[in-house]
Amino acid sequence: MIRKNSEYPLQPPRERGTWRAFVFALVMHALLGFFLYHGIQWQNSTPEGAEAELWTEVPDSAIPRPPPPPPVPVAPAAPLPDEQADIALQEKKRQQQEAARQAQLAEQLRQQKLQAQQEAEAKRQQQLAADQAAQKAAAAKQKQLQQQQQQQADKLKQQQLADQQKQQQEQQKQADAEAQKKADAQKAAKAKAQADAAAQAKKLDAERRARLAQMQGSAGAPGSTGNGLAKSGTGSGSGGTATSPGYADKVRRVVRPNISWGGETEGLETVISVRCSPTGTLLDAQIAHSSGNPAWDDAALRAVQRSNPMPQDIDGKTPTSFKITLRPAG
Incomplete structure (x- = not known):
């Protein structure tokens, strides 16, 4: 619609009632002609005779005359009916033209307003599309960020x-690893227990043989046992190799700190047979006479083994073999 108005110039709207105005003008012209015709005939008619008396007066200069009255203004003659009709017709035409011009201006204003509204709507649609695109882009960015x-x-x-x-x-x-370690430890403990049991059995067998030997004639020999030291919990003696009188105290001072026992003490006595090198290195230690309590026997044997090396005698040498009698401290 805007393109059509831009291609074709604006035209005033067609006037309504044109034929009626034309007929009205024709009738008015006919009436005007009728009145003109009769007016001319009236002026051309012969006037009738008239009588008049003439009076002559001698002017009297002694008597002053009043001044003549001022001329009365003559009102303009009323326009003839045909002129009024023409004026009315012209005024009507002028009003119609003015109305047409106002209508044309109103139409132009309406078209301009409509065009402005259309442009505003187009801009609004463009802005709406841009906002929707921005919202879609923001939503896509937010979705990507969430992903x-x-x-x-x-x-x-x-x-x-x-x-x-x-x-x-x-x-x-x-x-x-811990389970394997525990299993290995259990195996080692079991093996150690078995070894200890075998050693204990071996010791018991050696003790039994020693008792048999003592019963056969070695029991009661002066060198078979040494002096007991029940008070200190240790005892020492010599057998097979002569020792000085004070050597037993040296052995007691070395073995005594290594005894670890917390059980009963009454009636326990263990004899340990020891073999050493001249320098005091412990070569072998075995139970020669058991106390009857395996736990105390093991504690006594461990105390002797921990006392390596053994002390040397006054001659600077350690006896090669001797026996140690051990009792727990009472």
């Missing part, structure tokens, strides 16, 4: 799961 955050969260979760699995594997390995 990245989700990916990072998934990656972190996977990393945490991997760390947990790794930690669980390490814990399992440590548990397996």
Whole structure:
């Protein structure tokens, strides 16, 4: 519609009632002609005769005359009916033209207003489209950001799961290692117990043989046992190799700190047979006479083994073999 107005110039609207005005003007012209015709005939008619008397007066200069009255203004003659009709017709035409011009201006203003509204609507649509595009772009960016955050969260979760699995594997390995260590320790303890049991059996067998030997004639010999030191919890003696009188005290001072016993003390006495090198190095230590309490026998034997090397005698040498009688401190 805007393109049509721009291509074709604006035209005034068609006047309504043109034929009626034309007929009205024709009738008025006919009436005007009728009145003109009769007016001319009236002026051309012969006037009738008239009588008039003439009076002559001698002017009297002695008597003053009043001044003549001022002329009365003559009102303009009323316009003839045909002129009024023409004036009315012209006024009507002028009003119609003015109305047409006002209508044309109103139409132009309406068209301009409509065009402005259309342009504003087009701008509003463009702005709305731009806002929608911006909203879509922001939504897409937000969605992409959420996807990245989700990916990072998934990656972190996977990393945490991997760390947990790794930690669980390490814990399992440590548990397996500890279990294996415990199993090895149990095996070692079992083996040690078996070895201790075998050693104990061996010691008991040696003790039994020693008792048999003592019963056969070695029991009661002066060098078989030494002086007992029940008060201190240790005793020493010599057998097979001569020792000085003070050597027993030296052995007592060395062995005594190594005794660790917390059980009963009454009636316990163990004889340990010892073989040493001249420098005091302990070569062998065995139970020669058991007390009847295996625990005390083991404590006495461990005390002797911990006392390596043995003290030297006054000649600078350690006896090669001797026996030590041990009793727990009472």
